[in-house]
Structures are given as structure tokens and as C-alpha cells.
Amino acid sequence: MAGRWIEHWDPEDDTFWKTQGERIARRNLAYSVFSEHIGFSVWSLWSVMVLFMGPEYGVDPAGKFFLIATATLVGALIRVPYTFAVARFGGRNWTVFSAALLLLPAGAAWFVMEPGTSYTTFLLVAALTGVGGGNFASSMTNINAFFPLRKKGWALGLNAGGGNIGVPVIQLAALLVIGTAGAAHPRLLIGAYLPLIVVAALGAALRMDNLAPVRNDTGAAREALREPHTWVMSLLYIGTFGSFIGYSFAFGLVLQTQFGRTPLQAASLTFVGPLLGSLVRPVGGLLADRFGGARITLWNFVAMAAATGVVVAASVRASLPVFLVGFIALFVLTGLGNGSTYKMIPGIFQNKALERGMTGEAAAAYGRRLSGAAMGFIGAIGGVGGLAINLAFRQSFQTAGTGTAAFAAFLAFYLVCTLVTWAVYLRRPAAAPAPAASHEGEPRPAYAQV
Structure with missing residues (x-):
């Protein structure tokens, strides 16, 4: 019966996986993707609501950046409790609840979205949309448990990519509303999502x-927090997912503020980058499955630094075509990096199990236990990276009137991420003696393969 508690689950057992596990896992993945997709759309709602807020709303560009930064912050912080809610209440049960909860921020936005509403009210409603960001953490933790290690890159990439597409989809929907009804009708967009939220909750329930x-x-959570790799991966995930969500929320506002685009012109361009970044995320997972997440992540950060250099040059020269090329390339690379970094997490903790002398199912169980706990923290800190990007843009536009200084700071950060990836996961230690207790034929940790 759909929605039941499954008592036995061993995806690493090939027979179990082929006879029943894969079918069940794929079904749960499909409904998880849809629920997370709607969650991302609600989380990114204010990235498009600000496009509807003309002069009659009395909110300047800095105030608009702060609205989307508030949504980003709440969505990042709420990921931690959402991660552990899956184990406490069950993946299906929590998906039903978290999907239904989206009615609260969407309904509130529908009521307040009109000129004359106070900025404080807008700020509170923007904060409410953060619950949509939490859906990512619970969804990824849940799907991580369904799939074997060899399939995690693909499964997690598809789950996250399908969710990430919620960002460009709501931006496309905003473009449709602005292009047909005009920028004075934001409630048309919000109203379209209310029934979709109900469908997501019902689908998960059934x-x-x-x-x-x-x-x-809770022991796994404490152990994950004490593990240095959790914090290293958090840094790298700031560079990939933090960039994706920060740029997705800010792209349209940057086009309006720095390049003087109208709401319709901005909306017609805003969705392209997030869409490509979302679609390519499963590709990043597949490449990581094949070549190793650390290798893909390293070269991805090198490319992100190069693309940011193009954006900086375009910003200085006020060249919109070159700016768009560089910025959209950045979006694609953030998507690839999202897939490769999340693939690394289960592999890292599997290697920790091998270091402790575990083998077989014991090593797989340890890896699932620690990686599931770590994903919540890593996802939360990555989301905070999106907040940092929004605040950097806000400060840059306040002081200089352009985003050039912010992009220069992002370039420096990507270079740091490149160095950290190489030093921790790819650099070969010089003259490292083999452990005395190891035996020929035993599985050994190989972080370059994670």
C-alpha cells in the first residue's frame, strides 16, 4: 500500500535493488522532485515579486535586495531542522506536511502584494517563504537513503535539479503575467501556485x-559536526549552491538596477540562467559518478573563476551582451558544481568508514548515517552563501551604483574554493607511509574518487 512504512531497506544488495528497491526508489524520487520543485518556486517568490514592485510601492533597490536576502536566510537556516524531520516523522509524512505548509507564505503574499503595504509586512512575508527552502534539505536526506552509493550522484542530482527548476519556472510564469496582464497584477502569479501546492501534498500522501x-x-549529527570534511564541503557548497540561489534571486534586480531594464525586459532574461543551471545539475552528478566528484568540482571552480572574470570586465564596460554570456555561463557551472559536490558527500563518509576498518554493509550504513546528517548542515550553510551574495550586491549598489565590486569578491572566493578542493581531496601527500595495520587487498580510502 502506498504511503506505508517500509521496515526493510537495503539498496546495496543487488538482488533487493533489482527485484523491488529500484522501482520503489524511483517512484519516491518522482514525487519528491515535484514537491521540492514547488518548494523552490515558493522560496524564490520574492525574486520575481520585486519585479512587480514599481515606484508606487516606495521600496528602493537596496530594500528589494534585502527582501530577497531575508527569504534566502530563512530558507538556509530552516534546512537544519528539516533534515532531521525525515528521520523523526518519516520521509513521506514530512513531505506531505512541508508541502502543505507552503500554503501559508503563498497565501500571505497574495493578501499583502499591493501598494501601500508597509515594508515591515513585506519583510515578514518574505521571511515566511523561507520554508520552501527547507524542502530541499528534507527531500535530499530522504532520497539519499533510498539509493545505493553507485546511483547517488544521478539520483541526488536529478532530485535537486528538478527542485532547482522551480526557480526559472516561477520566473517564466512571472514573465507570462507581466507580458500579458502587466506588472500591476502579481496576484495572478501567486494564485496559480496555490492549487499546485495542494497537488504536491496529495501526491506525496498517496x-x-x-x-x-x-x-x-542525534549522535550522527554531533559526529558530523565534529568531522572536518563537513565544514570543508560546506565551504565548497557555498561556492556552488550559494552562488546558484544567490544569483537566481538577484539576477533580475541586477538587470533592472545596473542595466536599466524594464520589469518585462528583466523577466524575459532572468529565467535563462537558473533554467540551464537546474537542467545541468544531474549532469554534474553523472560526471562525478564517472570521474570522481572532487575532479569535476576542481575544474568547475576554475571555470567559475574564469566566467566571473568575464562578468567583471563586462560590468566595468557596461556591456550587457557580454555580461549575459558570462553570467549565464556562471549559472551553468553552478549547476554542474551542485551535482558534483553533493555526490562527494556520501563518498567522503564511505571513505571514513573504510579508514575505520569497516567493510560491506557496515561501511555503507555508516556512510548513509553520517552523510544524511551532514547534508542538512552543508545545505544550510550553502544557502547562507546565497544570503552573502544578496548582501554583497546590496552593499555594492549602495556604495558604487554597480555590482562590479561584488563580482570581484566572488571571483576571489572561487579561487579559494579551487585551492581548497585541490589541497584536501586531490593533492597527493608526500611520502605518506602505509598504515601498519593495513593488509593487501583491503579497501582503502581514495578521496579523489568521491
């Missing part, structure tokens, strides 16, 4: 499952 073996483990 077709998803809870995994009984996934139990809340």
Missing part, C-alpha cells in the same frame, strides 16, 4: 513511502 530503518540519530 504515492510516497516512509523508511523505518532511517531513524533520528
Whole structure:
């Protein structure tokens, strides 16, 4: 029966996986993607609401950047409790609740979106949309438990990519509303999402499952926090996902503020980057499955630094065509990097199990336990990177009237991420002696493969 608690789940067992596990996992993945997709759309709602806010709203560009930064911050912080809610309440149960909860921020936005509403009210409603960002953490933790290690890059990439597409989809919907009804009708966009939220909650209730073996483990959370790799991966995820969500929320406003685009012109360009970045995320996971997440992540950060250099040059020269080329390339690279970095997390903790002398199912169980706990923290800190990008843009436009200084800071950060990836996961230690206790034929950790 759909929605039941599954008592036994062993995706690393090939027979179990082929006879029943894969079918169940794929079904849960499909409904997880849709629910997370709607969550991302609601989370990014204010990235398009600000395009509807003309002079009659009395909110300047700095105030608009702060609105989207508020949504980003709440969405990042709420990821931590959402991660552990899956084990506490069950993946299906929590998906139903978290999807239905989206009615609150969407309904509130529908009521307040009109001239004359106070800025404080807008700020509070923007904060409410942060619950949509939490759906990512619970969805990824849930799907991580369904799939075997060899399939995680693809599964997590598809789950996250399908969710990420919620950003460009709501931006496309905003373009449709602005292009047909005009910028004075934001409620048309919000109203279209209310029934979709209900569909997401019902789909999860009828077709998803809870995994009984996934139990809340506060010890795993403490252990993950003590593990240095959790913090290293958090830094790298700031560079990939933090960039994706920060740029997605700010792109349209940057086009309006720096290049003087109208709401319709901005909306017609805003969706392209997030759409490509979302579609390519599963490709990043597949490449990581094949070549190793660390290698893909390293070269991805090199390319992100190069693309940011193009954006800086275009910003200085006020060249919109070159700016768009560089910025859209950045979006594509953030998507690839999102897929490769998230693939690294389960592999890293699997290697930690090998370092401890574990093998087989014991190593796989340890990897699932620690990686599931770590994903919540890494996802939350990555989301805070989006906040940093929004605040950097706000400060740059306040002081200089352009985003050039912010982009220069992002370029420096990508170079740091490149160096960290190489130093921690790819650099070969000089003359490192083999552990005395190791035996020939034992599995050894290889971080270049994660």
C-alpha cells in the first residue's frame, strides 16, 4: 500500500535493488522532485515579486535586495531542522506536511502584494517563504537513503535539479503575467501556485513511502559536526549552491538596477540562467559518478573563476551582451558544481568508514548515517552563501551604483574554493607511509574518487 512504512531497506544488495528497491526508489524520487520543485518556486517568490514592485510601492533597490536576502536566510537556516524531520516523522509524512505548509507564505503574499503595504509586512512575508527552502534539505536526506552509493550522484542530482527548476519556472510564469496582464497584477502569479501546492501534498500522501530503518540519530549529527570534511564541503557548497540561489534571486534586480531594464525586459532574461543551471545539475552528478566528484568540482571552480572574470570586465564596460554570456555561463557551472559536490558527500563518509576498518554493509550504513546528517548542515550553510551574495550586491549598489565590486569578491572566493578542493581531496601527500595495520587487498580510502 502506498504511503506505508517500509521496515526493510537495503539498496546495496543487488538482488533487493533489482527485484523491488529500484522501482520503489524511483517512484519516491518522482514525487519528491515535484514537491521540492514547488518548494523552490515558493522560496524564490520574492525574486520575481520585486519585479512587480514599481515606484508606487516606495521600496528602493537596496530594500528589494534585502527582501530577497531575508527569504534566502530563512530558507538556509530552516534546512537544519528539516533534515532531521525525515528521520523523526518519516520521509513521506514530512513531505506531505512541508508541502502543505507552503500554503501559508503563498497565501500571505497574495493578501499583502499591493501598494501601500508597509515594508515591515513585506519583510515578514518574505521571511515566511523561507520554508520552501527547507524542502530541499528534507527531500535530499530522504532520497539519499533510498539509493545505493553507485546511483547517488544521478539520483541526488536529478532530485535537486528538478527542485532547482522551480526557480526559472516561477520566473517564466512571472514573465507570462507581466507580458500579458502587466506588472500591476502579481496576484495572478501567486494564485496559480496555490492549487499546485495542494497537488504536491496529495501526491506525496498517496504515492510516497516512509523508511523505518532511517531513524533520528542525534549522535550522527554531533559526529558530523565534529568531522572536518563537513565544514570543508560546506565551504565548497557555498561556492556552488550559494552562488546558484544567490544569483537566481538577484539576477533580475541586477538587470533592472545596473542595466536599466524594464520589469518585462528583466523577466524575459532572468529565467535563462537558473533554467540551464537546474537542467545541468544531474549532469554534474553523472560526471562525478564517472570521474570522481572532487575532479569535476576542481575544474568547475576554475571555470567559475574564469566566467566571473568575464562578468567583471563586462560590468566595468557596461556591456550587457557580454555580461549575459558570462553570467549565464556562471549559472551553468553552478549547476554542474551542485551535482558534483553533493555526490562527494556520501563518498567522503564511505571513505571514513573504510579508514575505520569497516567493510560491506557496515561501511555503507555508516556512510548513509553520517552523510544524511551532514547534508542538512552543508545545505544550510550553502544557502547562507546565497544570503552573502544578496548582501554583497546590496552593499555594492549602495556604495558604487554597480555590482562590479561584488563580482570581484566572488571571483576571489572561487579561487579559494579551487585551492581548497585541490589541497584536501586531490593533492597527493608526500611520502605518506602505509598504515601498519593495513593488509593487501583491503579497501582503502581514495578521496579523489568521491
